[in-house]
Amino acid sequence: MVAEVSAETIGRAAGRDRQITVPVRPAVRRGVRLRRAGDAVMLDGSDKRQVFTGGFARDGLGRLVDACDGTATHAELAAATGLAESVVHKSLALLWASGVVEEGVPAAQQPSLSAEFACFLSRLGNSTGANPSWTRGADRLRRATVEVAGHGPLAEAAARCLSEVCTVVTEGGQPPADGDMLVVFFETPGSRAALGDLEQRCRRERRPLLRVRAGADAVVVGPYVDPEFTPCLGCATAGEDELPGEPPEHAHDLVAGLVAHHVIALLGRATMTHLPLDAAVVDLTTLATRYRASASRPGCPDCSFSEGPTAPVPPAGALYEAAVAIPPRRFLDPKGHLAHYQSSNIRLQSEFREWPACPRLPLPAADVARLGGAPATDPAKLDGTDVALLLAVAFGIRERSADGWVKRWTAAAGNIGSASAYLLCRDASVLPVGAHAYVEQDHALAQLTASAPPGDAPLTLVVTANLKKVVRKYGTFGLRLALLDAGCALSAAREVAGHLALDFSLVTDWDDEDLSRYLGISPTEEPVAAVLELR
Template identity: 55%
Template sequence: MVAEMKAEQIGQAARTDMQLVVPSRPVLRRGVRLRRAGDAVVLDGADRAQVFSGAFAREGLVPLAEACDGSRDHAEIAQKAGFAESTVYKCLALLWSAGAIEEAPEAGAAGPGGLPADDSPWAVFLSRLGNSTGANPSWTRAVARLAARSVRLEGDDALVSAAQRALREVCPLSDGAGPPPADELTVFFETAASAPPLAATEERCRRDGRPLLRMRADARTVIVGPYVDLSITPCLDCGRHGEAELSGELPAPLSDLVAGLAAHHITALLAQAAISHLPSDSTVVDLSTLSTAPRPSTVRPGCPRCSFTRGPVAPQAPAGAVYEASVAMPPRAFLAPRDHQAHYYVANQRLQSQFKDWPSRAHTTLPAPDLSVLAASERHDPSRGEAPLTLDALGLVLKIAFGIKDEETTPERVKRWTAASGNIGSTTAYVLLRDDRVLPAGVYAYAQESHTLAALSHQAPPGDAPCELVITGDLKKVMTKYGTFGFRLVFLDAGCNLAAAREVAQQLGLGFAARPDWDDSDLAQVLGTTPADEPVAAVARLGGRA
């Protein structure tokens, strides 16, 4: 899949979005280069392939990048390259988002054994892969992070020795003598023989408030994690819940593989300069195929260490809790600004302007909304009883809860009346109408862009409300941008839709009540949808009893 981003757009965003930080004295990352390739410019050596197209990219991008040697600010680069400073800023924002540039090294930066040379493999690794998170302005900051944290290795002797060889020139290793630093990371290598002391190690780390990373290895699998820090993660018992028994000892030739996995993730945790599933998830690695499977760390209800509930510990975490853990945002200390850039991909920006239309169905145009009735002075007096449902009232409820602001919407940006995750519009409103005084009874879909109702069926399902709103999630649309996290956003958006519909209904004096339960299969049949692609997120009664 091609992810396209425009310099104009990311440049404008960088001036207002605090998660996008353009280097003030930029320098090319170690191990990367920009080169002409036909009508485009190619970025080599970054963590993913990048191609820059367009007239400016062909003629100006390479000279501009050559001026980024770490000694110049934006004005000096503009003077050197012969471009306007505003143009330079936009290009630098694009180059930063692509992983081509970083901040020039800080003066006086130092690491374990001194700062590595600019062209050393270690410096190149931290610089070119540092863009994986964007958490460090430069590779020297990653070195400083590593130098500031010590690591204690415990557990299986062979794995401890192998990990010491891998990490001795990377970060300080504790010898266990003297009081440990407050932020020391303990890594425990658990095997069938070394497992018994793990409980004491976990208790010590928990008592002292220090983090613990468990590495588990047997004859068939390696499990990286869980990472345990009770200020941000579940406890060890919850994090490893459901694991199979250890199946024999790790084959000796695989010790270096396990130590290498540990070294990578330790570096990622401390330096935040490489990709890691930690601290939120564990990963199970099959030693015969090297395939990996994620395992979210989830709190078990009733756990005395990390659950808010009290009582017996649940035999397993509920499916909903496992899902929530699998899509949860990382703790603040491990946020990845790079991930935030997905908002500005051209394809994701286009999602806001994609609307369902039902072109083969007959459409009824809803009355233009009369916004004046939403003034405080027009609020319905409850003592007068419920007002009757009318087409004007139904149209106003749908417009405010699901529609767009026509006067403020432009081809570049859609403006909505109600909050929507990523401004995508991940929900769809259906109307089950049983009151012929409003419209012929039937099932309708609300077309947001045209403010019309598309007739899906001329027979409404049985019910005691003159009108019901059914809110479904457009998973195919929202997951294009957010993946499985989109399922959660559907319900957040449905909640915003319900809240807006309720406020308008109360303002107009219409009866409104959210339904606590419904039959997904029955509603899917009525709407002609499938729960896998378009799950029902909310249902509400609108209007009085029929």
């Protein structure tokens, strides 16, 4: 899928979003180049393929990039290229987001590293955006200490890979004065017995432990166990498949290289890694990789807050939450934030479902002034104006600008609006009897059916999660966000109902299949997330 970001959008965002960094004295990343390809300009050497289009890309971008030598400020670049400083700023924001430039560092302040490794950190350092310059990644590694333990040949091979970029000590070696150290243990059938004692030591000393399990045909890089925020090793490996046999000698360097890559990514933050939250199972023949999240088992005495017997494996819901969890800030991928400014994701906020074949029922304008002042105290009779106000605040659009930006009354993840509202009416004095979908962009109802729904409440609000829409941006994380959106919408609806003195009750148990069948929706694409009855 093509991800398109415009210089205008990212430049405007850089002025108000502190998570977007624009280098003050930009320098071209080592190992990358721009080249003309027909009417477009191609970026070679970056972590992913990039194409720049448009008149400025053809005529002015190369001139600006040539002037980025790491010493010139935006004003100086503007003077040197004849461009307006505002154009320089938004162009540099796009170049940073695309992996072309980084913060310049004077030669005297650059660490002494091989040219190849410096190029590696610079060229791929755009993968996470955590480092303003390759020198920051190098400094992170210089201050890091890694202890290797477990299977001797694998530990020795990993030490050879890591020794030139960070401090490596063998099992039991003394850490530096500040005490920061990552412990890497290579588990095989022959070394497994020593893992338990090492884990206990790491827990006492509050040190993170990376377990690497190697077998005859696969290697598991992970779990990463940190007493501050991860499940314990027992929970993280519960239900794990066995890896029979010892790793073959010819695979030692491959396993060590895989581990070294992820350790460098974890410590230097210059390249992508599945750590610290997931474990990766890598086939040693095909390199096919699958990922596994870890979660605490209920009742675990080491990492669970619940009491009672320890469950044999974590429940499915906990594993899903772990699989989509956001890591602690020091491990966060800041560059992932740029997805908010991709054109396809911006368009999502103004894409709406319309139900074009269904009859429309216009709603009265939402009178939000009724929500000012003290809440009503006398029980109110439900009518169409109440319904219109409740739907508008919980699910509706507050404002739409000419450039496509949408403002909503209630918070929505990514401003997408994944919560859909359906009304099941049984009282003709409120709305026509039947099922209605709220069409938020028109502030109207689309009547899906005139058949009376089961139940006895005059009006039932059904909130569903529009997964097809939200997963286009967030993937599997979208389910969690859609449920949060439904919770926000439901909270807003309850606040409105309470302020208007309407009688309402939250339904805590419903039949998904019956509701889905009645509304004509798919439980897998649009699950029911909440139900509220209004009287």
